[in-house]
Each structure stands twice: as structure tokens, then as C-alpha cells.
Amino acid sequence: MILVFGSLNMDLVMQMEHLPQPGETVICPGYVLKAGGKGNNQAVAAARAGAKVAMAGALGRDGFGDSLAARQQGEGIDISLIARGEAPTGCAPIAIDAAGENFIVVAGGANLTANQAAIPQEKLGSGTLVVLQMEVPHAENWALLARAKAAGARTLLNVAPAAAVPEAALGDVDFLAVNEIEAVQVARALGIMEAEPLSAAAALARRYNLACVVTLGARGAALVTAEGGWRVQPLKVEVVDTTGAGDAFVGNFAAALDAGLAPEEALRRASVAGSLACTAVGAQEALPRAADVDAKLAGVPAATPL
Numbered sequence: 001m002i003l004v005f006g007s008l009n010m011d012l013v014m015q016m017e018h019l020p021q022p023g024e025t026v027i028c029p030g031y032v033l034k035a036g037g038k039g040n041n042q043a044v045a046a047a048r049a050g051a052k053v054a055m056a057g058a059l060g061r062d063g064f065g066d067s068l069a070a071r072q073q074g075e076g077i078d079i080s081l082i083a084r085g086e087a088p089t090g091c092a093p094i095a096i097d098a099a100g101e102n103f104i105v106v107a108g109g110a111n112l113t114a115n116q117a118a119i120p121q122e123k124l125g126s127g128t129l130v131v132l133q134m135e136v137p138h139a140e141n142w143a144l145l146a147r148a149k150a151a152g153a154r155t156l157l158n159v160a161p162a163a164a165v166p167e168a169a170l171g172d173v174d175f176l177a178v179n180e181i182e183a184v185q186v187a188r189a190l191g192i193m194e195a196e197p198l199s200a201a202a203a204l205a206r207r208y209n210l211a212c213v214v215t216l217g218a219r220g221a222a223l224v225t226a227e228g229g230w231r232v233q234p235l236k237v238e239v240v241d242t243t244g245a246g247d248a249f250v251g252n253f254a255a256a257l258d259a260g261l262a263p264e265e266a267l268r269r270a271s272v273a274g275s276l277a278c279t280a281v282g283a284q285e286a287l288p289r290a291a292d293v294d295a296k297l298a299g300v301p302a303a304t305p306l
């Protein structure tokens with residue numbers, strides 16, 4: 001099973017011709033409320049990919065919280081480890097331009113009260129893949145990684161948004177998922193001065209004995225290990241909104257690993273899912289189901305060795 005520890009946000013999505021520059025006001029016709037938050041998106045992505053998923057995190061006792069909890073439940077996700085408290089549910093205004101590029105502000109709210117100690121030990125056995133991102137207190141992530149590793153669970157840390165990760169925590173990570181910018185930033189914070197993302201990923205993989213998954217946007221993705229790795233192309237789609245594409249990728253990668261697929265095949269399925277997620281407005285709107293990925297898999301050739 002997959003245990004996602006992370007954020008749940010209500011996204012306020014606004015579409016406009018161009019994104020505002022600092023100090024600029026841009027008028028757009030309206031906005032829509034969409035379920036979001038990196039943890040939430042990844043949990044839903046993994047559930048739609050066919051995995052058994054439990055979510056741990058925190059929501060406010062408010063309308064946004066009720067709505068997000070109900071939607072997760074509707075996806076078949078176990079929400080019993082989501083706390084409800086006084087802090088308001090996390091909220092993310094998202095601006096999207098005509099090319100599908102976005103600008104996101106996350107107001108953490110209840111996510112900043114997420115507490116890994118509420119996760120019972122029995123959820124962290126060898127049959128569990130624990131998936132984490134960086135929109136909850138980082139110290140909680142490091143503590144959960146240590147517990148999970150000690151209990152024999154597998155771990156996947158998506159360092160998004162980018163932040164420094166302590167060496168001890170990296171020692172508890174099996175799969176590190178980053179985009180190109182995050183790869184370089186995580187490495188740099190550890191004194192690895194590689195400017196090229198895949199070189200930075202390779203250095204991290206070697207030093208911390210982990211597999212580093214690097215999403216490369218319109219150029220696909222790579223899985224970098226100490227011994228080498230794999231590269232896949234993206235699926236060609238008409239991009240409407242890239243919000244949540246990384247989450248679709250991570251959730252599908254995790255689900256495929258959890259199902260016992262080889263990492264390079266997980267990479268291929270994740271690449272298809274990440275592309276499909278860009279075809280509608282909203283982080284979860286176009287998250288594919290396993291059958292949707294199956295149907296498009298031929299559009300992405302098998303991963304090739306790096």
C-alpha cells in the first residue's frame with residue numbers, strides 16, 4: 001500500500017492571457033475551485049492508477065476541508081489519518097497563462113500542523129511505500145522518513161517545493177523525485193556544485209545510495225542510479241494546464257512501484273500520466289486511471305539506458 005504524508009489545498013484557479021509581473025495587476029474573467037495540494041494530488045493520482053492509498057495530513061474544520069475530505073473519500077482513499085483542526089484548510093491561488101504555464105502561491109494553513117506522530121507504527125511495515133513532499137513541516141518529514149526506514153518501508157521523497165534536505169534524511173530515502181531546478185538546488189545545498197540536473201542527480205544517487213527521478217518537462221524524465229539509469233520521452237499532448245503534472249508523475253511512479261513493476265517501467269507509466277495530466281484545467285481534473293495510461297503507453301517508447 002501507499003501512505004502519502006503531505007498537503008491538501010483548495011486551489012483557486014484563474015486563467016489569463018499572461019502571468020502578472022511583480023507590481024502588475026492582471027484582470028481575468030473568473031476563477032474555479034479545484035482540489036489540490038501536492039500530497040492530495042499524488043494520493044489521488046496513485047489511487048486512480050490502481051493503488052491502495054492512505055493519506056495523512058491536516059485539514060481545517062471548514063468548508064474547504066469538508067470538500068477535500070469528501071473528494072478523497074470518493075477516490076477510495078483512506079482518510080482516517082487526516083487530522084481536522086482550528087487552522088484553516090490550505091489554499092493555493094493559481095494563475096495560468098494562455099500557454100498553460102502557471103504561477104502558484106501556497107497558503108499553508110492547516111498543512112503546517114501536519115503531525116507524523118499520528119501515523120501508527122503498523123502502517124509503516126515492509127509492504128508500505130511512504131510518499132512525501134515539502135508542503136508540510138520539514139522536520140515532520142525527516143522524522144517520518146526515519147521511522148519508515150527503520151520499520152522496513154520503502155520511501156519516496158518529492159522535494160517540491162525545493163528546499164534543503166539534511167544528509168541524515170537522504171540516508172532514509174529510496175527514491176528522490178525532483179524537477180531539473182530542484183535537482184540542482186538539493187545538490188548545491190549539500191555542496192555538490194553540478195549545474196547540469198542529471199549530473200547533480202547522479203552525484204546524489206552515488207553519495208546517498210538512492211535512485212533519483214528527474215522530471216524534465218517537455219523532454220520527459222530520467223531515473224538516475226549510482227550505476228547508470230534510464231530515460232523516457234513524454235507523451236505528446238495538447239497542453240492546457242501543467243499544474244499537478246509533477247504530482248501525476250510521482251503518484252503514478254509510486255503506484256507502479258507498489259504494484260511490483262521495475263523502476264524503468266514505472267518511469268514510462270509515470271511519463272504518460274504526467275503528460276495526460278496537462279490536458280485539462282486543474283491539478284486533478286485530467287489525472288488518468290490505469291486504463292487511460294494503458295491506452296496511451298504505446299505513445300511512449302520503452303525507457304532507454306542513460
Ligand code: RIB
Pocket residue numbers: 007009010011035036037038041091092104106135243244245246247283
Ligand atoms: O503541484 C501542484 C499543487 O501545488 C497545487 O495543487 C497547489 O495546491 C500546490 O500545492
